[in-house]
Amino acid sequence: MGKYFDDLETRSPEVRERALFRALDEQLAGARRHAPYFAELLKDVRAGEVRDRKALAALPLTRKSGLIALQKATPPFGGMTAVPLSRLARVFASPGPIYDPQAERRDYFGLARALFAAGFREGELVHNTFTYHFTPAGFMFDLAAQALGCPVFPAGVGQTELQVQTIAQLRPVCYTGTPSFLKLLLEKADEAKADVSSLRKAAVSGEAFLPAVRQLLEARGIAAYQSYGTADLGLIAYETEAREGLVVDEGVIVEIVRPGTGDPVAEGEVGEVVVTTLTPEYPLIRFATGDMSAVLPGISPCGRTNVRIKGWMGRADQTTKVRGMFVHPAQVAEVARRHPQIVRARLTVAHDDQKNDTMTLQCELRESAPGGFVEAVENSLREVCKLRGAVVPKPAGSLPNDGKVIEDLRKYD
Numbered sequence: 001m002g003k004y005f006d007d008l009e010t011r012s013p014e015v016r017e018r019a020l021f022r023a024l025d026e027q028l029a030g031a032r033r034h035a036p037y038f039a040e041l042l043k044d045v046r047a048g049e050v051r052d053r054k055a056l057a058a059l060p061l062t063r064k065s066g067l068i069a070l071q072k073a074t075p076p077f078g079g080m081t082a083v084p085l086s087r088l089a090r091v092f093a094s095p096g097p098i099y100d101p102q103a104e105r106r107d108y109f110g111l112a113r114a115l116f117a118a119g120f121r122e123g124e125l126v127h128n129t130f131t132y133h134f135t136p137a138g139f140m141f142d143l144a145a146q147a148l149g150c151p152v153f154p155a156g157v158g159q160t161e162l163q164v165q166t167i168a169q170l171r172p173v174c175y176t177g178t179p180s181f182l183k184l185l186l187e188k189a190d191e192a193k194a195d196v197s198s199l200r201k202a203a204v205s206g207e208a209f210l211p212a213v214r215q216l217l218e219a220r221g222i223a224a225y226q227s228y229g230t231a232d233l234g235l236i237a238y239e240t241e242a243r244e245g246l247v248v249d250e251g252v253i254v255e256i257v258r259p260g261t262g263d264p265v266a267e268g269e270v271g272e273v274v275v276t277t278l279t280p281e282y283p284l285i286r287f288a289t290g291d292m293s294a295v296l297p298g299i300s301p302c303g304r305t306n307v308r309i310k311g312w313m314g315r316a317d318q319t320t321k322v323r324g325m326f327v328h329p330a331q332v333a334e335v336a337r338r339h340p341q342i343v344r345a346r347l348t349v350a351h352d353d354q355k356n357d358t359m360t361l362q363c364e365l366r367e368s369a370p371g372g373f374v375e376a377v378e379n380s381l382r383e384v385c386k387l388r389g390a391v392v393p394k395p396a397g398s399l400p401n402d403g404k405v406i407e408d409l410r411k412y413d
Contacts, residue, residue, distance in 0.1 A: 005116040008250040009304045016306065020253055021051055023278045030082055031283040037062075037070070037079035038283060053264070056286070057255065061262045061274065063288045064232065065317060068096045077101060083281045092136040092231060100136055100231045103281040109136070109234035110251050111144030111203075111227065117240045117247075118203040118225035120174050122149030127167055127199070129155045129177030129185075130206070136231050137206065141176040150174065157181070160188045164196060171198035179204040179213045179224060186220060203227060208312065228312060230289060232282070233275050237309050245296040245308035251278050254307060255286070256295055259316040259405045260329025262286065270294045270403030272316035273309070290316050292403045318406040322349055322357045327385050329405040332361070335380045341365050341373065346399050347389070350409040357410070359389030362399060369393040 004010055011019075025048060031038035032045070041060055050056055062080075070078030076091065076099045085091075089104035102108050120126065126145040132138035132154055145152045153170060155163050157177075164185060175182055182202055189196040202217065202224035209226040217224045227238040228246055236254065237246035248254050255264050256271040265271040273291045277284045292315065296308040319328045327347065336345040344364040352358050361381055377391040 004304065005113045006250075009113075009247075009306065011305065013299075013305055016250075017052075020278070021056075024050060024056070024253065024276065027276075027278050027280065027283050028285065030280055031285060034082035035080050035283060037074070038285060042285070053253075053255070056253065056276065057257075057262060057264050059262075059286050061257075061286045061288045062284065064098075064230075064290050065288075067098045067232075071099055075099075077282075080284065081282055087281070090136070090139065092139075093134045094136075094231045098231070101282055102136060102139065103279075105281075107143050107147035108279075109140040109143065109229065110249055111140050111229065111235050112147040113249060114225070114227035114229075114235055114238035115141070115144050115148055115150075115174075115176075115203050117238050118174075118227075119201045119223060120145065120148055120150055120203065124150050124174050124201070125170060125172040126150045126152045126174040126176055127155055127163075127170075127172040128152050129157060129163070129175070129181050131157050140229070140231075140234065141203065145174075145176070160185060161192065164189045164192055164194045167196045167199065168194040173198060173200050175199050175202040175204075175222070175224075177202075177204065178206045179209050179217070179226075180207060182222070182224070183213055183216060186216075197221070205229065226311070228309075232284060233277050233287060233289070234279070236273070236275055236289075237311075240300060240302040240304060242300045242302035244300060246311050247300055247302075247304045248307045248309065250306065252276065253278075254309065256293060256309070257288075258329075258333060259292075259318060259403060260331070261333040262288075263333070267295045267297060268401070270313055270401055272403070288316075292316050294401075294403075313403065316403065318404060318408075320349055320406055320408045322359055322385075322387055325385070325387060327359075327387070327406060331384050332405050334384050335361065335377065336363070338380045339363075339373070339377055341367065341369065342377075343396050344399055346404060347406045348409060349406065351411070359385075359387060361389055361391045362394050363391060364394050364396050364399050366396060 090102040092100045130137035205227045225239040229235040235249045237248045253276040255274040273289045292313040293309045336342040342363045346362045348360045374391045
């Protein structure tokens with residue numbers, strides 16, 4: 001292999017887009033034929049109809065937050081798999097529980113691309129500290145390392161003293177796991193005066209990669225790169241030597257949508273990550289992850305030409321309770337949809353002097369508010385949310401670009 005994992009990473013964006021949507025047409029057909037859930041969800045979608053992102057955005061979302069109920073109703077996978085249980089290699093349980101399938105296929109979760117970008121190369125021993133118990137993280141990275149020709153020591157979590165001893169004796173070059181656990185292992189090694197200097201490369205995930213931890217690892221001579229994925233989807237995006245955002249994987253289509261809706265936001269605007277995977281065995285289509293991110297402009301300096309995202313920027317589920325009633329981001333979106341003058345809306349929940357709940361809908365407008373605008377939006381807010389609230393017009397671009405649709409400012413101390 002050369003600088004890149006394969007030629008897919010450097011193809012022109014136009015060629016990639018055409019290839020992705022050709023593959024998506026096959027994915028939709030297979031999902032309708034073999035996955036009962038998608039057969040019902042996509043029953044009105046005709047072959048060849050979804051040829052671009054505008055058409056894709058018209059398809060309904062499937063929310064990760066709804067998987068528990070769907071899987072309970074139709075075990076084990078909610079009717080979303082396109083192959084029978086006998087065709088699967090493993091079944092995992094993530095907290096919830098949410099059950100995730102793994103087909104018998106080389107690098108099923110697609111993490112090999114991320115490990116290659118992190119510098120992992122054939123023959124280098126990988127010390128894998130992701131758990132192999134219940135959840136798929138251990139196997140996700142294990143299968144990826146094997147696809148690159150890297151032998152794996154399945155360390156799992158815990159037993160830090162024994163792990164340090166093993167590293168000192170086996171001299172692995174590569175580490176996979178959370179960044180905080182790598183930091184802990186280095187500290188334990190210092191206490192034990194053990195030589196773990198063989199570690200030079202790390203692929204980290206599962207938590208925020210804090211700048212202080214990155215700097216500590218760099219000081220120890222370890223080049224660490226983060227990746228973003230889920231147990232359901234596998235790899236979504238990964239860091240490269242450019243250190244400018246995360247490059248989207250070649251096997252998924254990523255959209256950023258306004259929380260509570262399926263509507264794509266403008267480039268650079270923070271919203272919810274929605275992923276369509278091209279994995280035929282588990283054809284998740286417009287899968288709303290509940291994570292927040294934003295698209296970065298332009299192409300990565302590393303030479304990879306796919307879209308880049310900023311990485312994980314918080315959670316999209318901002319549902320809150322006001323005066324005993326739940327208010328959802330989808331309701332805020334519905335209020336904004338009724339009034340075309342609104343570019344963006346943000347509902348702020350606070351306490352007044354008597355600790356009573358108050359709601360204020362801040363509305364970015366395309367132009368100055370027409371007569372009667374505030375009263376009309378207040379009526380819509382009351383109709384949709386069944387609660388009264390104030391409405392404050394704002395100039396375009398004045399609300400923070402943080403993806404928040406509902407901001408809860410109440411304090412209970």
